[in-house]
Amino acid sequence: MDFTLSKEHQMLRTLFRDFAENEVKPLAEELDEEERFPVETVEKMKKYGFLGIPFPKEYGGQGCDTLAYIMCVEELSRVCATTGVIVSAHTSLGSNPIKQFGTEEQKQKYLVPLAKGEKLGAFGLTEAGAGTDASGQQTKALLEGDHYVLNGTKIFITNAGYADTYIIFAMTDKAKGNHGISAFIVEKDFPGFSVGKKERKMGIRGSATAELIMENCIVPKENLLGKEGQGFKIAMATLDGGRIGIAAQALGIAEGAFSETVAYVKERKQFGKPLAKFQNTQFVLADLKARIDAAQLLVYRAAIAKDTQERFSVESATAKLVAAETAMEVTTKCVQLMGGYGYTREYPVERMMRDAKITEIYEGTSEVQRMVISGAVLK
Amino acid sequence: MNIVVCIKQVPDTNEVKLDPKTGTLIREGVPSIINPDDKAGLEAALRLKDSMGAKVSVLSMGPPQADVALREALAMGADEAILITDRAFGGADTWATSSTLASAVKKLPFDLIITGRQAIDGDTAQVGPQIAEHLHLPNISYAEEIKVEGDSIIVKRQYEDRYHIIKAKMPCLITALAELNEPRYMTPMGIWDAYHEKEVKIWTLEDLDVDRANIGLKGSPTRVWKSFTKPLKAAGTVVNTDVQDSVEFLMDSLRSKFVL
Numbered sequence: 001m002d003f004t005l006s007k008e009h010q011m012l013r014t015l016f017r018d019f020a021e022n023e024v025k026p027l028a029e030e031l032d033e034e035e036r037f038p039v040e041t042v043e044k045m046k047k048y049g050f051l052g053i054p055f056p057k058e059y060g061g062q063g064c065d066t067l068a069y070i071m072c073v074e075e076l077s078r079v080c081a082t083t084g085v086i087v088s089a090h091t092s093l094g095s096n097p098i099k100q101f102g103t104e105e106q107k108q109k110y111l112v113p114l115a116k117g118e119k120l121g122a123f124g125l126t127e128a129g130a131g132t133d134a135s136g137q138q139t140k141a142l143l144e145g146d147h148y149v150l151n152g153t154k155i156f157i158t159n160a161g162y163a164d165t166y167i168i169f170a171m172t173d174k175a176k177g178n179h180g181i182s183a184f185i186v187e188k189d190f191p192g193f194s195v196g197k198k199e200r201k202m203g204i205r206g207s208a209t210a211e212l213i214m215e216n217c218i219v220p221k222e223n224l225l226g227k228e229g230q231g232f233k234i235a236m237a238t239l240d241g242g243r244i245g246i247a248a249q250a251l252g253i254a255e256g257a258f259s260e261t262v263a264y265v266k267e268r269k270q271f272g273k274p275l276a277k278f279q280n281t282q283f284v285l286a287d288l289k290a291r292i293d294a295a296q297l298l299v300y301r302a303a304i305a306k307d308t309q310e311r312f313s314v315e316s317a318t319a320k321l322v323a324a325e326t327a328m329e330v331t332t333k334c335v336q337l338m339g340g341y342g343y344t345r346e347y348p349v350e351r352m353m354r355d356a357k358i359t360e361i362y363e364g365t366s367e368v369q370r371m372v373i374s375g376a377v378l379k
Numbered sequence: 380m381n382i383v384v385c386i387k388q389v390p391d392t393n394e395v396k397l398d399p400k401t402g403t404l405i406r407e408g409v410p411s412i413i414n415p416d417d418k419a420g421l422e423a424a425l426r427l428k429d430s431m432g433a434k435v436s437v438l439s440m441g442p443p444q445a446d447v448a449l450r451e452a453l454a455m456g457a458d459e460a461i462l463i464t465d466r467a468f469g470g471a472d473t474w475a476t477s478s479t480l481a482s483a484v485k486k487l488p489f490d491l492i493i494t495g496r497q498a499i500d501g502d503t504a505q506v507g508p509q510i511a512e513h514l515h516l517p518n519i520s521y522a523e524e525i526k527v528e529g530d531s532i533i534v535k536r537q538y539e540d541r542y543h544i545i546k547a548k549m550p551c552l553i554t555a556l557a558e559l560n561e562p563r564y565m566t567p568m569g570i571w572d573a574y575h576e577k578e579v580k581i582w583t584l585e586d587l588d589v590d591r592a593n594i595g596l597k598g599s600p601t602r603v604w605k606s607f608t609k610p611l612k613a614a615g616t617v618v619n620t621d622v623q624d625s626v627e628f629l630m631d632s633l634r635s636k637f638v639l
Contacts, residue, residue: 007447008571008574011454015567015570062566064567064571
């Protein structure tokens with residue numbers, strides 16, 4: 001067992017951190033304040049290959065491993081969780097299912113431009129009545145000759161409105177329950193497809209979160225992903241991978257808040273000495289650092305498991321559960337250590353605390369992760 | 380077109396801290412970087428490659444750890460990387476360094492040699508021009524703009540209160556300023572390939588045709604009488620906005636440094 005990062009991963013860290021500090025951090029406050037999607041950052045990330053890190057070169061990707069991609073999400077989220085989730089949703093949710101389940105034609109047509117970053121991807125599973133219980137899908141797909149007709153509404157879709165292709169789940173056979181769900185690759189310009197209401201959120205406010213509306217949306221038969229009835233399996237497999245991305249986002253948020261707070265407590269004086277000289281500060285920071293390190297090991301373990309193991313649901317659930325709860329605890333305690341200033345928008349930790357909360361909710365709530373873990377333990 | 384770029388791995392002086400008791404630099408744990416002027420020289424070479432096609436070879440003389448700087452150059456887009464390393468080269472001053480580098484450059488095809496103006500850990504600005512002298516080549520220093528015209532190179536050369544436009548026939552050597560350009564980021568693929576597909580060639584004393592009297596500590600005529608740390612001075616920021624915005628910028632900066 002080797003806990004040292006390889007030289008290439010160390011260099012990747014340098015790259016991602018430099019990019020995050022120079023290109024992403026200066027925008028973070030404004031994106032949050034104005035609820036603005038960072039199109040200019042997406043353009044830069046396309047130029048430098050950040051939108052196809054774990055995909056093979058023959059499909060337009062960078063040919064790196066999952067750990068490389070995870071470190072990118074971690075470093076981006078360290079300064080801006082909005083930017084982190086754009087990459088995570090695009091890569092894990094919008095592109096990976098095509099790599100894993102797509103035909104060669106689908107990979108050439110859709111994965112190549114996604115991996116090159118020429119197109120942005122998204123994923124539509126959640127509905128008003130189907131959140132944690134994904135089997136409650138109301139969106140229907142009916143085969144009519146050479147195409148399917150989709151009807152229904154998806155909600156809370158990350159990258160909605162900015163993505164070019166969406167992996168959409170719909171019932172092709174209601175009677176079969178989970179086994180009646182199918183997955184489709186839907187282009188934003190397909191007839192009958194539109195983007196609905198945009199959500200106003202507590203955190204990750206620069207990330208676009210909106211409804212997708214399909215009204216007699218025509219999807220060519222060849223855009224069925226996998227086979228009819230395989231949708232639930234595709235969704236669950238995709239989320240196993242996606243959770244590692246969100247775990248990395250949570251880890252990055254925790255690291256970012258921690259680093260801001262360490263700098264602050266060395267400068268801020270009370271009772272004639274810097275906060276860092278008080279034992280309460282020292283002990284709280286020690287506890288937070290220990291939790292961050294533990295979370296990082298779990299997140300990296302899950303990333304490596306995705307590349308080396310056939311099943312990695314438990315590793316991925318464990319990483320997300322611990323990283324998300326670490327992000328919430330670390331950011332909350334960092335605000336506390338910084339006191340009144342921590343609560344103001346003059347410092348980024350209040351934003352990080354608001355951003356952290358979503359990591360306990362999306363791509364499987366912490367409760368869902370506990371179900372996955374305990375299911376394996378009690379099997 | 381063949382371009383040879385010479386780079387040096389240096390400690391990142393932005394990260395260097397002073398020992399409050401002794402006043403000396405704490406080098407331990409300080410990350411190493413490609414010297415900024417050299418990195419701008421590499422970027423200039425890569426831009427020529429992008430615009431007109433060129434093979435970019437990168438040379439560095441240093442200890443085995445300098446491998447990282449060369450991999451970074453490969454990850455930015457250089458075609459070939461060579462590390463010149465041997466215990467015999469240790470302790471070299473600028474004369475011994477330039478003698479060694481010149482003998483390495485001679486082994487490669489080249490139309491243009493680019494070095495940085497000077498390294499942030501030594502500030503001599505001598506190695507580049509000395510390489511040109513060893514190779515009997517024209518040398519243009521302080522390049523802040525570079526253009527290729529036929530078989531010539533046209534360089535805007537920075538001067539204290541003006542600039543010179545200098546044209547030289549290739550082959551020649553230019554020394555680059557960090558202000559020349561904004562170096563590109565590496566790409567994940569570039570990094571991956573730098574470690575998995577490409578190699579850093581190692582040249583030792585045996586590989587070079589160099590007079591042994593001109594290398595390493597023994598071949599270095601320079602005797603250091605005293606070395607001192609330059610007084611630390613942060614880079615200034617010029618704000619060109621109206622009064623209101625400038626004042627806000629200033630107040631924000633002071634607040635972020637906890638001055639206010």
